[in-house]
Amino acid sequence: MPSDLTSLVHWILFLPLGAAAFSALFLRRAGGFAAWFSTAAAFGIAGLSLCVLAQGADVRWHVELAKFGGVSLGFGYLLDAQARLMLFVVSFVAAWIHLFSVGYMQEDAARGRFFAGLSVFMFSILGIVVADNLLMTFVFWELVGFSSYMLIAHHFDKDFAAAASKKAFITNRVGDLGFILGIALCLSLYGTLDFAALKDHPAAKAIPVAVGALLMCGFLGKSAQFPLHVWLTDAMAGPTPVSALIHAATMVAAGVYFMARVSFLLAPEVLQFIAVSGAGMAALAGLCALAQTDIKKSLAYSTLAHLGIMGCALGLGHPELALMHMAMHAFFKATLFLGAGSVIHGCHHEQDMLRMGGLLKKMPLTAATFVAATLSNCAVPFLAGWYSKDAILEAAWHGGHGALFAFLSLAALATCLYSGRMLRLVFLGEANSEEAERAHESPWTMTLPLVVLGLVYSVAGGFLASTLLPAGSLQPIKPALDALGFHLAAPSTVVGLLSLVLGFLGALKFYGSVRGADALRVVSPRTYHLLEHRWMDGLYRWYLDAVQRRVAELVAFLDLLLINGVAGRWVGGGVPAVLGYLTGRSFHRGQARAYALWIVIGSLFLAWFLIAR
Amino acid sequence: MENTGLAHHLLLAGLLFVLGLTGVLVRRNLLVVYMCLELMLAAATLALVAFSRFNRTMDGAVLVFFVITVAAAEVAVGLALIVALFRQRGTVRSDALTTLRD
Amino acid sequence: MPDGLFIFFAALSLGAALLLVLSRNAVTSAMGMILALVGVAADFFLLDAYFLGVLQVLVYAGAVMVLFLFIIMLLDTEDPKGAYPWKTAALGLAVFFLLAASVLWLFHWSGAVPAVKAGATPAELSTNPAEFVTAAKAFGRLLYSKYLLPLEIAGFLLLVALIGVVSLSKANPESQA
Numbered sequence: 027m028p029s030d031l032t033s034l035v036h037w038i039l040f041l042p043l044g045a046a047a048f049s050a051l052f053l054r055r056a057g058g059f060a061a062w063f064s065t066a067a068a069f070g071i072a073g074l075s076l077c078v079l080a081q082g083a084d085v086r087w088h089v090e091l092a093k094f095g096g097v098s099l100g101f102g103y104l105l106d107a108q109a110r111l112m113l114f115v116v117s118f119v120a121a122w123i124h125l126f127s128v129g130y131m132q133e134d135a136a137r138g139r140f141f142a143g144l145s146v147f148m149f150s151i152l153g154i155v156v157a158d159n160l161l162m163t164f165v166f167w168e169l170v171g172f173s174s175y176m177l178i179a180h181h182f183d184k185d186f187a188a189a190a191s192k193k194a195f196i197t198n199r200v201g202d203l204g205f206i207l208g209i210a211l212c213l214s215l216y217g218t219l220d221f222a223a224l225k226d227h228p229a230a231k232a233i234p235v236a237v238g239a240l241l242m243c244g245f246l247g248k249s250a251q252f253p254l255h256v257w258l259t260d261a262m263a264g265p266t267p268v269s270a271l272i273h274a275a276t277m278v279a280a281g282v283y284f285m286a287r288v289s290f291l292l293a294p295e296v297l298q299f300i301a302v303s304g305a306g307m308a309a310l311a312g313l314c315a316l317a318q319t320d321i322k323k324s325l326a327y328s329t330l331a332h333l334g335i336m337g338c339a340l341g342l343g344h345p346e347l348a349l350m351h352m353a354m355h356a357f358f359k360a361t362l363f364l365g366a367g368s369v370i371h372g373c374h375h376e377q378d379m380l381r382m383g384g385l386l387k388k389m390p391l392t393a394a395t396f397v398a399a400t401l402s403n404c405a406v407p408f409l410a411g412w413y414s415k416d417a418i419l420e421a422a423w424h425g426g427h428g429a430l431f432a433f434l435s436l437a438a439l440a441t442c443l444y445s446g447r448m449l450r451l452v453f454l455g456e457a458n459s460e461e462a463e464r465a466h467e468s469p470w471t472m473t474l475p476l477v478v479l480g481l482v483y484s485v486a487g488g489f490l491a492s493t494l495l496p497a498g499s500l501q502p503i504k505p506a507l508d509a510l511g512f513h514l515a516a517p518s519t520v521v522g523l524l525s526l527v528l529g530f531l532g533a534l535k536f537y538g539s540v541r542g543a544d545a546l547r548v549v550s551p552r553t554y555h556l557l558e559h560r561w562m563d564g565l566y567r568w569y570l571d572a573v574q575r576r577v578a579e580l581v582a583f584l585d586l587l588l589i590n591g592v593a594g595r596w597v598g599g600g601v602p603a604v605l606g607y608l609t610g611r612s613f614h615r616g617q618a619r620a621y622a623l624w625i626v627i628g629s630l631f632l633a634w635f636l637i638a639r
Numbered sequence: 640m641e642n643t644g645l646a647h648h649l650l651l652a653g654l655l656f657v658l659g660l661t662g663v664l665v666r667r668n669l670l671v672v673y674m675c676l677e678l679m680l681a682a683a684t685l686a687l688v689a690f691s692r693f694n695r696t697m698d699g700a701v702l703v704f705f706v707i708t709v710a711a712a713e714v715a716v717g718l719a720l721i722v723a724l725f726r727q728r729g730t731v732r733s734d735a736l737t738t739l740r741d
Numbered sequence: 742m743p744d745g746l747f748i749f750f751a752a753l754s755l756g757a758a759l760l761l762v763l764s765r766n767a768v769t770s771a772m773g774m775i776l777a778l779v780g781v782a783a784d785f786f787l788l789d790a791y792f793l794g795v796l797q798v799l800v801y802a803g804a805v806m807v808l809f810l811f812i813i814m815l816l817d818t819e820d821p822k823g824a825y826p827w828k829t830a831a832l833g834l835a836v837f838f839l840l841a842a843s844v845l846w847l848f849h850w851s852g853a854v855p856a857v858k859a860g861a862t863p864a865e866l867s868t869n870p871a872e873f874v875t876a877a878k879a880f881g882r883l884l885y886s887k888y889l890l891p892l893e894i895a896g897f898l899l900l901v902a903l904i905g906v907v908s909l910s911k912a913n914p915e916s917q918a
Contacts, residue, residue, distance in 0.1 A: 647743045648788065682781075692859070705891055711800055714805050715902050
């Protein structure tokens with residue numbers, strides 16, 4: 027019944043908020059209890075989401091909060107097919123990551139704060155998922171940014187963590203400036219912010235470019251697209267569960283989800299930009315992943331690449347494909363990050379891949395899930411990743427976008443390359459350090475999520491896709507997939523298999539050739555340096571130093587001169603100084619009579635002023 | 640009674656007020672200063688009654704009622720303060736009480 | 742030309758006030774004050790505000806001034822010695838004339854005071870509660886309807902003043918910080 031569903035959604039949205047409040051108020055010290063409490067809440071949400079999904083019906087609910095001269099601002103839910111898919115992904119992945127965190131954060135003294143932060147994040151992301159209007163999306167968008175800021179800087183006493191969280195937040199804000207301008211433009215053009223109303227708006231046939239372009243800015247920031255992608259790799263400074271949940275599976279996907287929601291507001295030029303920058307980013311980031319020695323940073327570049335692929339799908343006009351890839355990506359990327367977390371934990375917080383090695387024997391369960399997720403990442407046929415990624419490649423080919431297809435193919439090759447590299451360096455070969463020697467398998471709280479997410483979902487993606495198809499907006503995909511000629515002889519499959527063979531196996535061989543150091547760096551240091559991708563940060567730094575600082579200094583100088591100097595010292599200081607000199611001594615003798623005299627003189631003057639003039 | 644106009648009554652009130660004001664400015668004995676303040680208040684009530692009578696309304700008279708009440712309360716508290724001050728300083732001369740000087 | 746009674750009582754008030762301002766002895770000043778207040782009360786009577794006149798004599802000239810006298814005698818200020826300070830008195834009178842001139846100008850020559858007539862003697866009671874009447878009952882009618890809130894607040898004020906005075910006078914000179 028719709029009303030039952032609505033109350034289920036209320037529970038889904040506000041349960042994490044309640045958990046967060048409770049944790050923040052009462053459980054700061056009781057870290058262990060907070061951990062299990064938060065995890066229980068997360069599983070509760072997942073269960074409730076399954077109930078909502080099982081019904082298979084839309085949920086619409088709205089309450090008006092304020093009304094300004096014909097413009098109504100409200101809070102409500104729009105749970106259509108897209109939202110249900112996202113809800114499933116978010117709640118499911120988050121629940122298992124919560125469980126993982128229980129084990130991972132065991133020695134951390136500030137666990138209570140961490141889990142409260144996770145609950146706040148859950149509230150925020152679920153708000154974006156269920157939101158039915160632009161303003162509500164924006165509010166929760168900012169909340170998500172805040173949770174990310176708080177969680178990245180969990181170890182706030184470390185300088186680089188604090189700096190990274192600031193970088194993430196500020197970069198997001200730059201994007202959000204465009205976002206809110208877009209919202210304002212939407213409001214002024216169409217008079218409403220409601221998704222359903224906008225979709226059916228008569229003027230929706232000819233959308234100005236500006237609307238889509240501005241709304242896209244939010245997407246650029248949140249989903250780390252070019253040019254606002256610089257924060258994602260630094261965000262790896264946060265604890266691994268945070269990286270898994272926020273920066274792989276959900277928050278960065280929120281941008282893609284939002285774009286899919288408002289796809290009817292995006293003009294063709296905007297779509298073109300997204301497609302091109304997405305494909306370019308996919309290729310570039312995939313290659314850059316080869317130059318990272320930190321396992322999490324490598325995975326971060328991998329995420330960037332996949333986000334680029336999702337962007338490309340959006341730009342090609344297939345938001346459903348983007349969403350599908352987002353769902354698949356969430357599962358295998360979360361597994362990869364959790365696996366990395368398990369490895370890091372097992373090697374006692376060693377994150378440098380060059381100092382790992384030979385972990386296949388020491389951490390078999392982790393290794394198995396990691397391999398499964400990697401294969402899904404590389405789009406091995408019939409695994410989860412294959413369905414979505416190849417569908418996108420097909421869409422590019424059939425749309426006649428040769429350049430995009432080329433970039434995406436390059437991205438596919440790069441994916442296999444870095445995946446092979448990662449497997450070789452981490453799991454195969456000999457242990458390269460003390461920590462790797464002494465590595466051990468992680469506790470069940472960490473391996474169970476790995477098994478569930480990795481083996482079950484990455485592998486059983488095909489099954490998943492077919493079960494999701496009737497429940498989601500993927501309904502239109504099936505005929506589209508068939509129309510694209512989704513069979514083994516398709517160009518995308520050719521590319522895929524080629525990448526697998528050349529890239530994956532080649533990388534496995536190549537990176538095993540040098541021990542203890544990165545083979546590419548040894549063979550070609552210049553390529554390696556190029557791929558390290560420090561130039562983007564350098565570009566921003568140059569801009570800040572050369573341009574922005576000069577402008578700020580000029581403004582500060584003017585402020586000092588005009589406001590402090592003229593208005594402050596001369597006028598504000600001068601008048602009392604002059605008056606004080608004239609009346610100085612006699613004013614402050616301490617005699618009440620003198621004060622009374624001045625009062626009388628003043629009031630006489632006032633009386634004259636009021637009566638006689 | 641018909642010959643005294645509003646201006647006459649107001650003039651009397653004004654002169655009494657000014658006399659009180661002079662006393663406040665000139666006298667140094669705190670108690671006399673306080674009495675002059677009360678004289679100013681009384682002059683104001685006189686003006687109020689005059690206006691009330693000449694405008695044929697009761698509101699001024701009721702206000703005078705309240706003024707008298709408040710003045711009584713104020714005098715009580717003020718005198719208690721002066722007594723306390725005398726206990727501290729031993730004097731009620733205003734030129735001896737100059738602690739607020741610069 | 743104002744009436745004789747008015748002139749008489751006006752002169753009384755002003756003379757007594759001059760005594761208040763100019764005399765050196767605090768008790769003499771208090772006597773002058775009482776006389777001035779009686780003069781003002783008389784003027785109230787001339788303005789047909791009988792209730793207020795009586796109130797003025799009872800409360801102001803009666804209770805308040807008696808309180809003043811008590812305090813003057815309590816504080817036992819010594820008699821000022823030496824000759825009368827004529828110079829200061831002259832200065833004071835000069836100030837007075839200056840201010841008085843301003844007042845005269847304000848009330849007479851500036852034309853700010855409207856030339857209304859006193860009109861007929863007001864009735865004792867009237868159906869219109871806002872009209873100026875001479876009965877005390879009119880005060881009751883207004884105080885308990887239109888001015889109920891100020892009445893209650895005035896009650897509070899008296900209570901507060903009472904408490905304040907008691908607490909102020911309780912402190913011992915030795916125990917004061």
